[in-house]
Amino acid sequence: MTDAHAAPDLEFVLACVRDDAAAGRLADWGASTVIDEHTAVPSFERDIFDALHAAAGIDAAFPVGNAGLLHVYGYWFSEVPTPFGFKRDRWQNGELARALGQRGTAFHLMRGSTSGDPGSTPLQRITEAALPLLLRPPERSRIGEALLDERRSRVVLVPAADAEAPALIYGIAPEPGTRDRSPLLLITAFPFGGDQAALIADFQAHPAPRWNAVADS
Structure with a gap:
């Protein structure tokens, strides 16, 4: 896509954020930095x-904050090109939504969309679509597991018949030393068009926070 982009409605986004916070949805997301690993800005x-x-209502010290806020909402405001396009592309072009079995507009900045809840927020819809797949990967998914200083991390590549690329879903446990006893928190989700086997092998061979995650906050 081109770089033509209408600025999102910040007040609409902030209203969604308030609803997400009141419903406790942000607790399903881990920590991330707004500094991109590829652009370094x-x-x-x-x-x-x-x-x-x-x-x-989160006291965050820039550049580290809640991954849901940064990835689901903040990326819509990004005008920084990356080697893979703009950060908002995953939400705007519908590829991730289709990879997760949703309509292409499912994660757009709107209320309701394809959800049965007419007041649903974008973060609510992506959490409902992605978190169950992270916690209980479906059959035929490719899965990578790694420990980050005794903190579990997992990447899941979910195949989709009606999408060009599988959905990559990534999460990290909230506390060290929990191993299999702690749920994973979402960090990010996006369509992945690369070598799946190579990604899983590297993920497991070289444990490290990925895709702008922060694992020690």
Whole structure:
């Protein structure tokens, strides 16, 4: 896609964030940095970072914040190109939604969309679609597991017949030393078009926070 992009409605986004926070949905997401591992610069401006966390009632110190706020909402405001396109592409072009068995507009900045809840938020819908697959990967998924200082991490590549690429879903346990006893928190989800076997092998051979995750916050 081109770089033409209408600025998102910040007040709409902040209203969604307030609802997500009130419903406790942000607790399903781990920590992330807004500094992208490929560009080495913030994916979006600090004033957006601060506004998102203030609306959520989260005391976050830039550049590390809640992964749901950064990835699901903040990336819509990014104008920084990466080697894989713009951060918002995963939500805007519908490829991730289709990979997760949803309509292409499922994760757009709107209420309701394909959810049975007419007031649902984008973060609510992506959490409901991705978190169960992270915790209980379906058959035929490719799965990578690694320990980060005794903290579990997992990547799941979920195949989809109606999508160009599988959905990559990544999560990290909230506490060290928990191993299999702790649920995983979502970090990110996006369509993955690379070598799946190579990704899983590298993930397990070289344990490290991936895709802008922060594992020690």
